[in-house]
Amino acid sequence: MDAAPLPGRARACRLRALDHAAVHPVRRAVIAVITIAVLAVTSVLLFGFGLNLLYLTLRATRLKPPPPRALLTTAELRVCVQLPIYNERYVAERVLDAACDIDWPRDRFEVQVLDDSDDETVQILSRRVAHWRRRGVDVSHVRRGSRAGFKAGALSYGLGHTSAELIAIFDADFVPPTDFLRQTAGSFQDPSIGFVQARWGHLDEGYSWFTRLQALFIDFHFLVEQAVRSASGYFVNFTGSAGVWRRAAIVDSGGWTANTLTEDLDLSYRAQLRGWRAAYLEDLVVPEELPVSIDAYRSQQSRWATGSFQCAFRLLGPVWRSRNRLATKIQATIHLLAYGVGPLMLVQLVCYPTLLLTVGRHNIPWQLGDALLLGLGVAISPWLGFIVAQTRRGRPWWTGVPSLFCQVIGAGMSLNVIVALLAAFRTGGTFVRTPKHHIVQRGQEWRDQAYVRVGDPRALLEAALGLGALSILPVAIAMDQTLLAIYSGLFALGFLLVASLSLVDLMEVLALSSPHRCLSLSKTATATGLSLPISPRPGLCTTRCSGWRTPGSPAIRCWPRRC
Template identity: 45%
Template sequence: MLVTLYGLCLLLLLGFSLTQWQLTRLARRAYAAPAGPEPVPPLEWPRLTVQLPLYNEQYVVERLIDTCAALDYPAHRLHLQILDDSTDETVTLAAARVAHYRARGLRIDHVRRPVRTGFKAGALAHGLTLTDGELIAIFDADFVPEPDFLRRVVPHFFLDTPHGPQTGVVQTRWGHLNEEFSLLTTLQAFGLNAHFYVEQVGRQRGGHFINFNGTGGIWRRTCIEDAGGWSADTLTEDLDLSYRAQLRDWQFRYLPQVAAPAELPATMDALKSQQFRWTKGAAETARKHLGQVWRAGQPLSTRLHATFHLLNSSVFVAILLMAVLSVPLVFVRALGAQELRPAFFLAAFFLLALVPLTFYFHTAWQQAARHRRAPRPGFLGQLLLFLAFSMGLSLHNSRAVVMGLLGQKTAFIRTPKLGLIRRQGAWRGRQYRTSRLLSGLTWLEGLLTAYFLFGIGAGLYLHEYGLLPTHLLLATGYGLVFYYSLRHAA
């Protein structure tokens, strides 16, 4: 049983790793191909609505509205909607900025709902009933789009051929306002860059399903309506609507050359709330759409990629099971349990999964370096720390995945935005708590840190070194998560 369970977890991890390797190959082909000319601006710019969903964003709301009011677009075709469900002073701050820009002739509305039904999805759906926009741009509260964002993105909706599928979404790459703020934000940027520089590019190159990332992109209104509109029955309303739209043959475009800078969570409870929402929402979306994906008339490769795309959060469950099982494997030889020796040898293959992932992350690292003023050293160190940190989140994220697959409903907890840029500012005094300061799960993460340290000690004592690299990564990752959880709760 131990061998079977361990082997199944290993197969899932290898499958995920090989999928990322294939996406990397596709992305590298895309980057190697000659860049096409930028699309010609339309003769008449379409009516465009910028939706800004807010909930208690007092530290960034003024920056957001000021930034979006400065977007370069024909004023008579532009409409800004401040979709404000806040319950704090964000309401007053937003109202003042709306009045300021309205007095200067900007078409801008401060939309307040009596009840926060459907959370972000409900706010976006409600806003659609109050605007005539043909295109809908969406920015979360921490985003700071450049003034030329709309003029660079909108023309891509006019590349459609007369008989081809219409473009339903144009998504852009996320930039990072505070990547250098701390180790926590640096590691997040490292992981997100892989998604935006490799995954999205590779999926687009291969003709596979991609996803709207919740913000930093523009929808065609008719695409939203044709796909059934925004729904709050998953925590990732963006991924859900993306799959519904593409299953109805709408085309998505991704522009890695256009960045929409945003803030990364600077505290552990903020990061955990974001990770919970993303991993649980992905599992909920898989539960909702995976069967339909396989019944759709898509190529087998697209269905396989969609499966790993929707189930990628389940990797955390495999990591957690393998991690917990790995310590007893250290004692296999010492106890002479011959029937369990295959599991010990299987454990060594875990490191094979890191080879394609290294290729995947290094490609993202190279592409990110092109957008920096100077190359940043330390790839191997950041890769190992990122892998360790991701392993350290496996308990927290596994709980979210299981809840999502079982259909357990939870509230939409937004990620706090604190107005941090680079190394400027501080989160203390600004923190918006998303959960209890220290939960039982946090103490269990500390216990697992000790458990994997014991595994390291046992391996050294018994001269069994096959699992030592894995246990070093696990102890480091759980130690970091536990440390930051304690530190940021103080």
């Protein structure tokens, strides 16, 4: 008599029995072949992405620090600083003050506040514009009357109302240093330079563990990807803020368009296809404010991913038809399709149950097993890149170790990227801004401010996918498929983490809308010393505290006591 199956393998055996009874052998073989083919193709593509990250990381280790750059002492060119703003009551005044304080001869300097706001941001900016006009700054408060074209439309409208030769652009959450133009304008002495890009810093990096992870992401982009691409002569993207454009390059490249949600990436690629070059200044840092919650981050990543895919659809043809060298074309392709890693990983996750049911009773073919193992090895390439980025920033290497959680967050965002990919098949789209709250240090409160929106139904889908991935884990372990177990565990952790943080956002905002629930929450937080960040997010449910106060008021600094 056969021995009873081991308790740990009971579930796997039941699945095998059901599979044997329900799936015809020929049909099962066909499904297995298709599954293995899909996994093989996606593994090759992921391997290519990972191998390129390893290449960029290794090249970054050989980059020398940029030499000291002398400040430009003469100022012959007229400069216009554009500030595209939409409903930014908490940070609008800060960026306007910083822009008006930039060191440049006043007779060749102007500031355009491109204000499409429909809330009290308009009054805040109007008062501050009047203040700087009294101090002799040529600053204009530009109101279009609509949001046609969103940010691209505002920038294009402003360009038509200035004759400046250089156009500096800052988003509302940035704080440019006073010597920004002195640092950047010298690059335009080279007539082939179309735009200059500075590196992003972080005002609120220390606010929470989540803002630290975001800072690692951004540091990797600027200190590894952008640095290597610039040094190697590959295409470099303008990142939408903290940069300066030559007016002639904008006009020659067709100007700003709202055909994509990443007008910055679109224009920078079109300019470089026209022969203009980019200058990346790694040592010039312009700090910006990071989103303080997973909800705001999801919204931001959705827009960036949609825009990147839209640019890929529009520009990959011209890139490959251009006369640029092959390496430049390959790097441009990988760059434009970088958000495709998430959908590829999600496709693999969907294939795992079928693989276990059709092939799991036998050993996975060694070719596929080796491919998965190799893919797992290459998967650590982003982690190495994050570590190198921190060392290039002048920090100890171990400050990049927590970036392992960046990959967990990335796995949890893969559904969001799938939705973004589907949206990219439409031209343009709605530009959903990422709300900012003037957060600059740990402990600042913003939960009862405006722009707080929660309740995105995608969190439910992420939770379902997380539970599905979690259910694969014990089956894979029981069938001795360790690699599949590792991948499934990564997805389960990522999806459930992202969904849980979204749920925390919703619960805390709802708690703040009810005084007695707010008091209970504050007592719990005080007793445990726990502070869980939440943030604005487009979704089903919109909640705004009735006792809202302006930034810096006691109602915000001491919200538990006020409740």
